Amino acid sequence: MELSALYQRSLPVDYYREASFFQKEQIDIFSKNWLFFSPASGLKRAGDYITKKIANIPIVVLMHEDGNPRAFVNICPHRGASLFTKPCGHSASSQIQCPYHGWVFNAEGRVKVMAGPAPKDEKMCRDLSLTPVKLASYQGLLFVHLDPEPLAFSQSLAPLIEIWDKNQVDFQSYEEPLEKKVLGNFNWKVWVEGFQECYHCYYVHPQLKNDFQLKDYKIINYDLFSVHSCERKESSEQTGKNNGVWSWIYPNIGLPVYEYCFYVLQVNPISVNQTELCYYMFFQKNTSQEQKKVFLDFWANLTQEDVVICENIQTNLQSSYFKRGVLSEVRENGVLHFHNLLQNDLSRSQQKIEVTNFC
Numbered sequence: 001m002e003l004s005a006l007y008q009r010s011l012p013v014d015y016y017r018e019a020s021f022f023q024k025e026q027i028d029i030f031s032k033n034w035l036f037f038s039p040a041s042g043l044k045r046a047g048d049y050i051t052k053k054i055a056n057i058p059i060v061v062l063m064h065e066d067g068n069p070r071a072f073v074n075i076c077p078h079r080g081a082s083l084f085t086k087p088c089g090h091s092a093s094s095q096i097q098c099p100y101h102g103w104v105f106n107a108e109g110r111v112k113v114m115a116g117p118a119p120k121d122e123k124m125c126r127d128l129s130l131t132p133v134k135l136a137s138y139q140g141l142l143f144v145h146l147d148p149e150p151l152a153f154s155q156s157l158a159p160l161i162e163i164w165d166k167n168q169v170d171f172q173s174y175e176e177p178l179e180k181k182v183l184g185n186f187n188w189k190v191w192v193e194g195f196q197e198c199y200h201c202y203y204v205h206p207q208l209k210n211d212f213q214l215k216d217y218k219i220i221n222y223d224l225f226s227v228h229s230c231e232r233k234e235s236s237e238q239t240g241k242n243n244g245v246w247s248w249i250y251p252n253i254g255l256p257v258y259e260y261c262f263y264v265l266q267v268n269p270i271s272v273n274q275t276e277l278c279y280y281m282f283f284q285k286n287t288s289q290e291q292k293k294v295f296l297d298f299w300a301n302l303t304q305e306d307v308v309i310c311e312n313i314q315t316n317l318q319s320s321y322f323k324r325g326v327l328s329e330v331r332e333n334g335v336l337h338f339h340n341l342l343q344n345d346l347s348r349s350q351q352k353i354e355v356t357n358f359c
Helices: 019-028 122-126 158-166 188-195 206-211 289-317 333-348
Strands: 007-009 035-039 048-054 057-063 069-073 088-090 111-113 134-138 141-145 178-184 218-221 225-230 244-249 253-257 261-271 274-283 326-328
Touching: 019 261, 019 333, 035 048, 035 057, 035 261, 048 261, 057 141, 069 134, 158 225, 178 289, 188 244, 188 261, 188 274, 188 289, 188 333, 206 289, 218 333, 225 333, 261 289, 274 289, 326 333
Parallel strands: none
Antiparallel strands: 007 326, 035 141, 048 057, 048 088, 057 069, 134 141, 178 274, 218 225, 225 244, 244 253, 253 261, 261 274
16 A cells, blocks of 8 residues: 555554564663653762662662762672662662672772672672663753763753753752652553654543644654644643643653643653553642642543553554554654654664564
């Protein structure tokens, strides 16, 4: 079937249901890009730490005595135990001790103490180090990169930082974030695709349809991010009075901005058909408790509307009756941009995966 110049094919269905693709994405996408980790507000003093799994990659960020945080893969190189087992907390020392055999690592991740009898090949053991993770901070937000020599965060996302600075965006002027998590039974890309267009908003999100001029919804794509904008139709208690502004950072971060609140959404893959949505809600400091409740009710409804449709899509992708969709270059240009970035990353790998070729 020939498609007009205004449409392109979407990704093959195997991308959403094959475990081999999920494993490849961990290596070629989530290990090769800057990823949002968490707000820095949980690291106030030496010894404070935060742990997270991003695409099943365990990472710990620990505040050092010099006032600078350090990041490592949260796995002991001795026998593979987790170094920290709680989501966050405080360690009496900025040194790291494995809870399994008591090995101690210094702030640079080098072995300092090996508990028990000295091994015959002590040099080999001392050469074992924690895997370091590159860490960047921007306005109180922490980002990580697993490549040992990545392009600096400030260079990688320079155009987005320039937009934020030009518009005097001050993330640190907000209250400390409220964290929310939602678990959905769908592939992470299904959610990102929904975020990267508002074509569906006419039919899925009545509050957005009521408040915004959706026919004029715009997405401008940049190298590694997109900026969404839409003029308001009328103000509402739920979404405020400002025009709509939503940003997306490849591969898995959303940054919607409303009058009373902006939030960071981390679309975190758990498995090929399960995704954890991590939300960090930053409210303006003068926002009342009542207004917070109104906004959180709006957010909960909006999120549930998307969860329902995404789980429905994933179920159908698992069937044998859907092969490959089509995307509008006008209304789904953000999705096409996401697909292009994803396929570019996957194509760089020498590891080949067979794809079922559907027309």
